[in-house]
Amino acid sequence: MIRFPRHEGGDVSVVICGAAGQGIQTVEDLLVQVLRVEGYHVFGSREYMSRVRGGNNSTEIRVSSRPVRALVDRIDLLIPLNGGVRANIIERIDEGTIIIGDGEELGTEFAGYEDQFLNAPVLEEARQVGGKVYASVIAAGILAGLFDVSTGPVESYFEKRFGAKGDKIVAQNREALDRGLTMARRLLEKGRFSLAVRPNPQESRIAVNGTDAVGLGALAGGCNLVTAYPMSPASGVLSFMAQKARDFGVVVEQVEDEIAAINWAVGGAYAGARPLVTTSGGGFALMTEGLSLAAVMEAPVVVHLAQRPGPATGMATRTEQADLELALYGGHGEFPRVIFAPGSLGEAFDLTRRAFDLASRFQSPAIVLTDQYFVNSFYDLPPFDVGRELPKSYLVEAGPDYRRYAESPDGISPMAVPGHGEGLVGADSHEHDEVGHVYEDFHLRKRMNDKRLRKAEAIFAETLAPTLIGPDDYRDLVICWGSTRHIVEEALDELDRPGLAMLHFAQVWPLHGDTAGLLGRAERVVAVEGNATAQLARLIRRETGIEIKEKLLNYSGLQFSVEKVREGLRDLLS
Amino acid sequence: MIRFPRHEGGDVSVVICGAAGQGIQTVEDLLVQVLRVEGYHVFGSREYMSRVRGGNNSTEIRVSSRPVRALVDRIDLLIPLNGGVRANIIERIDEGTIIIGDGEELGTEFAGYEDQFLNAPVLEEARQVGGKVYASVIAAGILAGLFDVSTGPVESYFEKRFGAKGDKIVAQNREALDRGLTMARRLLEKGRFSLAVRPNPQESRIAVNGTDAVGLGALAGGCNLVTAYPMSPASGVLSFMAQKARDFGVVVEQVEDEIAAINWAVGGAYAGARPLVTTSGGGFALMTEGLSLAAVMEAPVVVHLAQRPGPATGMATRTEQADLELALYGGHGEFPRVIFAPGSLGEAFDLTRRAFDLASRFQSPAIVLTDQYFVNSFYDLPPFDVGRELPKSYLVEAGPDYRRYAESPDGISPMAVPGHGEGLVGADSHEHDEVGHVYEDFHLRKRMNDKRLRKAEAIFAETLAPTLIGPDDYRDLVICWGSTRHIVEEALDELDRPGLAMLHFAQVWPLHGDTAGLLGRAERVVAVEGNATAQLARLIRRETGIEIKEKLLNYSGLQFSVEKVREGLRDLLS
Amino acid sequence: MANRFDLENIDIAWCPGCGDFPILESLKKALTELDLMPRDVVFVSGIGQAAKLPHYIKGHFFNGLHGRALSNATAIKAANPSLKVIAIGGDGDMYGEGGNHFLHTIRRNPDIANFVHNNMVYGLTKGQASPTSQVGFKTPVQVDGVFSTPVNPVALALAQGAAFVGRAFAGDIEQTKEIMKKAIAFKGYALVDILQPCVSFNKVNTYAWFKERIYYLDESHDRSDRMKALERALEPDRFALGVLYSQERPSFESSLAPYRNDDRPLYARSPDLEKLDGLIRSL
Amino acid sequence: MANRFDLENIDIAWCPGCGDFPILESLKKALTELDLMPRDVVFVSGIGQAAKLPHYIKGHFFNGLHGRALSNATAIKAANPSLKVIAIGGDGDMYGEGGNHFLHTIRRNPDIANFVHNNMVYGLTKGQASPTSQVGFKTPVQVDGVFSTPVNPVALALAQGAAFVGRAFAGDIEQTKEIMKKAIAFKGYALVDILQPCVSFNKVNTYAWFKERIYYLDESHDRSDRMKALERALEPDRFALGVLYSQERPSFESSLAPYRNDDRPLYARSPDLEKLDGLIRSL
Numbered sequence A, B: 001m002i003r004f005p006r007h008e009g010g011d012v013s014v015v016i017c018g019a020a021g022q023g024i025q026t027v028e029d030l031l032v033q034v035l036r037v038e039g040y041h042v043f044g045s046r047e048y049m050s051r052v053r054g055g056n057n058s059t060e061i062r063v064s065s066r067p068v069r070a071l072v073d074r075i076d077l078l079i080p081l082n083g084g085v086r087a088n089i090i091e092r093i094d095e096g097t098i099i100i101g102d103g104e105e106l107g108t109e110f111a112g113y114e115d116q117f118l119n120a121p122v123l124e125e126a127r128q129v130g131g132k133v134y135a136s137v138i139a140a141g142i143l144a145g146l147f148d149v150s151t152g153p154v155e156s157y158f159e160k161r162f163g164a165k166g167d168k169i170v171a172q173n174r175e176a177l178d179r180g181l182t183m184a185r186r187l188l189e190k191g192r193f194s195l196a197v198r199p200n201p202q203e204s205r206i207a208v209n210g211t212d213a214v215g216l217g218a219l220a221g222g223c224n225l226v227t228a229y230p231m232s233p234a235s236g237v238l239s240f241m242a243q244k245a246r247d248f249g250v251v252v253e254q255v256e257d258e259i260a261a262i263n264w265a266v267g268g269a270y271a272g273a274r275p276l277v278t279t280s281g282g283g284f285a286l287m288t289e290g291l292s293l294a295a296v297m298e299a300p301v302v303v304h305l306a307q308r309p310g311p312a313t314g315m316a317t318r319t320e321q322a323d324l325e326l327a328l329y330g331g332h333g334e335f336p337r338v339i340f341a342p343g344s345l346g347e348a349f350d351l352t353r354r355a356f357d358l359a360s361r362f363q364s365p366a367i368v369l370t371d372q373y374f375v376n377s378f379y380d381l382p383p384f385d386v387g388r389e390l391p392k393s394y395l396v397e398a399g400p401d402y403r404r405y406a407e408s409p410d411g412i413s414p415m416a417v418p419g420h421g422e423g424l425v426g427a428d429s430h431e432h433d434e435v436g437h438v439y440e441d442f443h444l445r446k447r448m449n450d451k452r453l454r455k456a457e458a459i460f461a462e463t464l465a466p467t468l469i470g471p472d473d474y475r476d477l478v479i480c481w482g483s484t485r486h487i488v489e490e491a492l493d494e495l496d497r498p499g500l501a502m503l504h505f506a507q508v509w510p511l512h513g514d515t516a517g518l519l520g521r522a523e524r525v526v527a528v529e530g531n532a533t534a535q536l537a538r539l540i541r542r543e544t545g546i547e548i549k550e551k552l553l554n555y556s557g558l559q560f561s562v563e564k565v566r567e568g569l570r571d572l573l574s
Numbered sequence C, D: 001m002a003n004r005f006d007l008e009n010i011d012i013a014w015c016p017g018c019g020d021f022p023i024l025e026s027l028k029k030a031l032t033e034l035d036l037m038p039r040d041v042v043f044v045s046g047i048g049q050a051a052k053l054p055h056y057i058k059g060h061f062f063n064g065l066h067g068r069a070l071s072n073a074t075a076i077k078a079a080n081p082s083l084k085v086i087a088i089g090g091d092g093d094m095y096g097e098g099g100n101h102f103l104h105t106i107r108r109n110p111d112i113a114n115f116v117h118n119n120m121v122y123g124l125t126k127g128q129a130s131p132t133s134q135v136g137f138k139t140p141v142q143v144d145g146v147f148s149t150p151v152n153p154v155a156l157a158l159a160q161g162a163a164f165v166g167r168a169f170a171g172d173i174e175q176t177k178e179i180m181k182k183a184i185a186f187k188g189y190a191l192v193d194i195l196q197p198c199v200s201f202n203k204v205n206t207y208a209w210f211k212e213r214i215y216y217l218d219e220s221h222d223r224s225d226r227m228k229a230l231e232r233a234l235e236p237d238r239f240a241l242g243v244l245y246s247q248e249r250p251s252f253e254s255s256l257a258p259y260r261n262d263d264r265p266l267y268a269r270s271p272d273l274e275k276l277d278g279l280i281r282s283l
C-alpha cells in the first residue's frame, strides 16, 4: 500500500490533465477553494497548450499541512480526464504514483502501469448524470472525497459558481460531485493507497495567483489607466483590471496594438494618470520606442512584462526568463529604469505597488518582470497588507512660469500636469529646453542628458537588496531571480547541505550595491536561471566583474521543478 | 601674416556655414570634386539642424597633401554665408582663424574679430550675377581661387552639374565662380594670410561618404531588396539604393512603417532575396520584434542602423554611439547575431558586404552600426576592391523530403527557398519541428533552441580581431569602436606618446577572443565612446571581466573632434 | 474527399465546429479546381487561430508574427513573382495589429489573395473583442460591452481603391470556394473577408446569426462600380456576399526595377560586379 | 495681429511660404474665436514639419513620436476629459506610420480634433513620397514615380464611421478657421484633412494646383448623409472642402468607468484602500 504523503509532514501532489475546454479549470477551482476552507495549504500551477479545445493540459495541485509554494515533478495522484496524455506527464510517473482514470476512455494508454492504475468509470457515471461535461466535476468529487472534505464548503462553492445558472445545473453538479465522493470511498477501500495529509487551519488566508498579485499591487499603487493588447501570458492582468475598473475607477482600454498601448501610457502619464501596460516579450519589443519616449519625457509608466519563450512567437503559453536583457536595454538612447522580478506573490503585490511609486517619484519607467509560470501559479497566504497610506502623489501645481524640466541636483524636476495650476505644461520627444521646447544646442543636450541620467543615482539609493536565504556563513551560494525563488528554496531545503545558501534578486536593475560583496564571500557561486545564456549572471559580471562559472539553466518551456534544481545543484556542487 | 597650413605638411581646415537650403552643399560638392581632381586629399563632414530652410548648418572641409580622415575643431578659414552663426562654430574660432564674410550680411556678428575678418562683398556680387542664390557659388569660387585650382575641372564640374539646366544657368554659375576667383586673388593680395598646401596627385582616387560605402558594400554583397521607412540619418542609404535599383536589379520599397520594413526583409529572405533595411535607433526599436522573427526563422537579414542621439526623437540630425546595447539585445528571446561598426569607409564597404555573407551563411541577423557623423563624412581613397568573386549563395535546392530546420552539428541547416527544387519550404515563428511546423514538445524546444544558439560558435570563429594601431609593446591602450577610429588615430598621432596605442573594434559582437589578452597587456586602458555610459566598456567587462575605469565620453550630439580626444586623453593619461 | 492539398498526420488545433474548418475545405477545393499544385503556392499567415491554417494544408508556408502577414507576403511575391501567394489571418491579426499593413497593401496592389477569417473576436487569446466585434459585445475585458464602431474591412478596402473586394461566409463551402477562386485568379491584391463563427468565444455571431443576415449579390451587381459596392458594404445589419468589386490595375510587382526585362526571381541572381566596379570608379 | 495664442521669442523652423504658416494662423484664430484660453488646450503632435506646430503656439503641448499622436491624445483626453485636446500632424505621421491609430481612433470616437497637414510629401525628411502622394510623383526614393494609389483619408474616415469629417485648404485662412472651429466644437473625433502646399519638396501640388481643384460644399450638402459624403470624398481630381460629414454619437470618454459618477480627472484621485482591502480578503 502506497501512503501519501510519501514523507512525514510532506505534501500530496495531485496532477489533473485533460483536453483544453474539458473542465480542468473547474476541478482546480473547486479543489482549491474547498481545500483551503478546510484548512489545507495549497499550491497550484498550470501548463497548457496554445489552443482552445483539445490537446492535453495539466494542473498540479499540492496539498499540505505546511505552506507549499513551488512546482514539483513528483506526481502522487494522477487524474487523466481523457486520453492523449503528453510525454511531460508520463515522464513524471514513478513507482509511487497512483493513476486514477477511466479505463474506457484511456484504453491502453497506461498499459505498463497496471499496478498503479485504479479504474474509475468516470465517463459512464457522467453520462448517467447528464453528459460528458460532468466528468470533471466527478473527478473533483473523487479528489474531495480522498481528502475527506466536509460538505459545507462544497455546497457553498456550487452555489457561488453555478447558482446563477439555475437549480437544475446546481443539482446536476451536486450529483456529479456526490458520485465522485462515492467513487473515492470505493477507491480507498481497494487498499492500494492511503491519504493522510492533515489540515492545519489558520486565520484569514487568501489564495491568489501571480496575475491577481500584480493586479492588486497595481491598484494599491494607484493605477488608474490600463492599456494593453492581449498577449499570453500577460492578458490575465488586463482582464483582472477590466473587471475591477468600475469599482476602482480605472480606465481600461484594449487598444489596437502594443505601440498604442505604450503611447497611451505616456500620454496618460503626462496628463496625470498612473498607467500600467501589460504585455509579453514580443509586445514589449514593439513598445521599446515608446519606452524611450517615456524616458525622454520623464513620464512615469509601469510595464508588466510576463515572459514566455522566444524568439518571436516561440511558445505562446509557456514560460521562460529570457527577457531580462530586453527589459534592461530595450529602447534607443540611454536612460535610467527600474526592473523588479518578484519571486513570491507577496513580492509581486509589494513590488508592483512600489513600481508605481518609483516611476512617479523618479519619473522613469519601471518594469515588473514575471513569467507564465508565475502569473498562473497560486498558493494560499495571509492577505496582502494594503496599509493606510495612500499612494504618494509627487505632482505639483503648475505656477505661471512652470518649467517641466527644471534643473535640479538629483535630476528630478517637479512634475505638474495640464489643468492643475495656472501654468502651461510641455513634454517633448526631442532633446529640449527646461520648458520642454525643442532646441538644438550641444551644451543643453549634454545638460539634459546628464539630468536624466543623474536620476540613476537616486534610483540606485532605493534599490532593494537581494534576499539571502540560508546560513549567513555560506560557502556555496546559489543565485536566482524572479519566479524561481520558492523552487530553489525548496530544493535547498531538500539538499540540506551545510554552508549552502541562496540569494534571490527580486530587483534585477539596478543591482544592489551589496551584490559584489555577497557573491565575493562565497567559495562557489551557481546561477539558476530559466534561460539559455544566464542573463543575470552576465549582468552581474558586467556590474561587479565577478564571473559565475557554474550555471543551471532551463529553457524547455516548462519551469524548473524542485527536483530538477535539487539534482542539478547536487551535480554541480558535488 | 597667418600661414596655412599652420604646420609643415599639415592641412587647411575650411568651414562653410549658412542657412539650410542656402547652397552649402553646392560649395562642398564643387570644392571636393575640383580639389580631388587637382590631386588634393580632402575630408569633409557636415553638421546640420533638423529643418529644411533657415537655421545654420556647417560643413568642414580639410584639404591636405596627405590623407585626412577625421573631424577637427580647428578652423583655418571660416566662410559664413549668412548671419546667425551658431555657438558651436564661434567657439572654435581661435587666433589663427581667418574669417571671410560679407560684412553687409553679417553686420556686427564678428565684431570682436576685426583682425581676422576679411570682408568679401559676396552678396553684392551675387546680386550682380542674378540673385542671392549665387552667393554659394561665389564662395566656392573664392575657395577654389585660394587653392589655385585650374579651370578645367571647374568647367567640367559645371557642365556635369548644371548642364541639363541650360546654357544660361551654366553661364551664370560660371560667372559667379569667376567673381569668386577674382575675390580670392584680392583677398590674398591683402597679405593677411597665405595658403600653401600642395596637391599630391595619386592614381584613381574616389571620394565617397559613409552612405555610399554602405550602399556599395550592400550591392557587392548581393543585396537585391531594400525596405525602409525614411529616418535620418539612415535614409541616405535608401535613396542611394533607389537610385541604383534599375542598374543593379534591386527591389526598393519605401514602406508604411519600420515594422513593415523588417517584416518585408524576413519574408523576402525566406523567398531567397538578400534584404537590407536601413534605419535609426527609434526605427530599430520598432523592428526588434521582427528581428526576433528573423532569428527564429533563421532568415538572413541585414540591418543598417545609423545612430543618432536619443532617447526618443532626441536630436534627429545629430550623432551618437548609444545604440550598441539596443543592437545587441534588441528582440525578445535569445539568438545569435553579428554586429559590425566600421571605422573607415573601406571597412564600411567590406563589412557591409561581409554582413550579407555572414547573414546568409549563418542564417542569422547581421547589423551594420554607423552614425550620422559616419554616413555624412567623406574623404578620398582608392576605389573599393570589388574583386571577381560573386557573393556566395548558400542556398540548396529543396529535395522532395526537404526539412528546413534539419539538425546539424554547427546548427546550420541547409537553406532552400520556395520554387527552387521539388520540395516544400516552411518557416515558422513558433518553436517548430525540423520541417517548420509548430509543435509543442519540451525536448524539441530545447533541441531547436540549442541548434540556433550553437550557430554562435561558428559565428565566433569568424569574428574579426580589433585593429591595433600603434606600438605592439604599448603600456597605455585606447579602445574605441565605429566612427571614431580616424579621430582617435589622429589624436594619438598628435599626442605622440611612447607606449600609447589604440585598439579599434570594427566588429563589436561577438567580441574577438583576443580582446582580453590585448587589454590585459596594457597598464592603463581608456575607452573613448560617443555615448554617456561607455557601452562597449561595459560589454567588455561582461565578456572578459576587465573593468575599464578611464573613460572619455561624448554625447553632445556632435562627434568628438581630434582635439577633444587629444586633450581628453592628455588629461586622463597625465 | 481526398485533395492534393491535404496534409497527412496533423493534429488540428481548432475547436470542433469552428468555422475555420469549412474555410480550409473551401480553400483546398478552390486551389485544386484552379489546378494549382502545393509547390506553386506559399501560404503566409500571422498569429491567431485562423493563422494556424498554413500548418494544415500542403504547400510552402510562412507563419510569421501576429499582424504582419501582408508585409511578409508582399515581399515574398516581390522576391519571386512566379509564386502564388495567399495571406491568411484573423480579424485581430489583419485589422487590429496589422491594420496599417492592410491599409497600405491595398494601395500597393501586390498580386496576392488575402483571406481573413472574420469571427468578430480574438479566438486564440480566449475571447477578447476584436476590431470587428459588434457594439455591445461583452467579454472578460470588454465587461461593459464593446463601445467602438467595428472596422468595416470591406468598406475600407473599397474606399482606398482596392482592386478586388469580396465577402464570404464560412458556412457555405461551395460559394466560398467560388469567391476564393476568383480572388486567387485575380491579378492584384484581392481581399475576401470571410464571416466565420467562433463556437467557443462568440456566442452572438453564430452560424444562425450570420445566416439570417447574409445574402449573395446577383448578376445585376456591377462589380466595376465602386460606389455601388460601397453602398453594399455599408448596409447596416446585412452582409452582401460575393465579389463586391473587381477591376484589374497593374500589380505592385510589375512596377519593380528587377523585373523590367528579366523574369528570374531574386534568388537566382548575382550582382553585376563589373558594373559595380565601374560605378565605384566613377565616384 | 496679436492673438492670445501667440508664443513669443520663437524661431519657426518652417520654410518661408510654407502652407504650415496659414494653418497655424487659422488655428490661433479659431481658438480665440471659440473663446478658449491657452491653458484649456493641449496640442499633441508626432514628428514632421507639421508636428512642430505645438512649439509655435501657446498652450500645453505634448510632442511625441512620429505616428503616435492620436494614441497620446486619446489617453490625455481619457485621463482628463476637461482638457481640449488637439492632435496635429503630417500626412506621413498620421496616415503612414500612424495609420493604424488613425483607423482605430476613428472607431473609438474620443473627443479630440485632429488636424492633418496634408502636403502629399515627407517634408522633414526631405522629400520622399508620403501615403497621399499622387501616382507618378517623383522623388529621390520614388525614382520612377509613386506607384501606389494614394490614401484617401477623408474616404477612409467616412467608411469607418467617423463622426466628423472635414477638409480644408491651407491657402484659405478664413474658411480653414471656420472648419476648424466646427471640428474643435464638435463633441467626438473630428478629422480635418488640410491640403497644404510644401514649397520646398512638392513642386507638383502647389498653391495654384490646389486652387484649380478645390471647391467648397454649399448649403445643399447634407452633412448627415454618409453616402453623399463618400461620393464627394471619392471624386477624382477634385477636392470638396468644408464639413463633409458631421453627426454626433457618444464619445469615448463618456464610456469610461471612472467618469460614471465622478468628474474628477485621474490625477486628482486616489485608490479606495478600504475597498481594496475588502477585495483582497475576499480572494
Ligand SMILES: Cc1ncc(C[n+]2csc(CCOP(=O)(O)OP(=O)(O)O)c2C)c(N)n1
Binding pocket: A229, A230, A231, A232, A258, A282, A283, A286, A313, C047, C048, C049, C050, C051, C065, C066, C089, C090, C091, C092, C093, C094, C097, C117, C119, C121, C122, C123, C124, C125, C130
Ligand atoms: C505582438 C503580438 N501581440 C499579441 C499577440 C497575441 N495574440 C495572438 S493571436 C491574437 C488575436 C487572435 O485573434 P484573431 O487575429 O482575430 O484570430 P482568431 O484567433 O480569432 O482566429 C493575439 C492578440 C501576439 N502573438 N503577438
Ligand SMILES: Cc1ncc(C[n+]2csc(CCOP(=O)(O)OP(=O)(O)O)c2C)c(N)n1
Binding pocket: B229, B230, B231, B232, B258, B282, B283, B286, B313, D047, D048, D049, D050, D051, D065, D066, D089, D090, D091, D092, D093, D094, D097, D117, D119, D121, D122, D123, D124, D125, D130
Ligand atoms: C519611428 C520613426 N520613423 C521615422 C522617423 C523620421 N521621420 C520624421 S518626420 C517623417 C515624415 C514627415 O512627413 P509628414 O508626416 O508628412 O510631415 P511633414 O514634414 O510633411 O509635415 C519621418 C519619416 C521618425 N522620426 N521616427
Ligand code: SF4
Binding pocket: A052, A053, C013, C014, C015, C017, C018, C019, C020, C049, C050, C119, C123, C124, C197, C198, C199, C200, C201
Ligand atoms: S476559439 Fe473560436 S475561432 Fe478558435 S478554433 Fe475555437 S471556435 Fe475556432
Ligand code: SF4
Binding pocket: B052, B053, D013, D014, D015, D017, D018, D019, D020, D049, D050, D119, D123, D124, D197, D198, D199, D200, D201
Ligand atoms: S519642407 Fe515643406 S512642409 Fe516642411 S516647412 Fe518646408 S515647405 Fe513646409
Ligand SMILES: [Mg+2]
Binding pocket: C048, C090, C091, C092, C117, C118, C119, C120, C121, C122, C123, C130
Ligand atoms: Mg478573430
Ligand SMILES: [Mg+2]
Binding pocket: D048, D090, D091, D092, D117, D118, D119, D120, D121, D122, D123, D130
Ligand atoms: Mg507631409
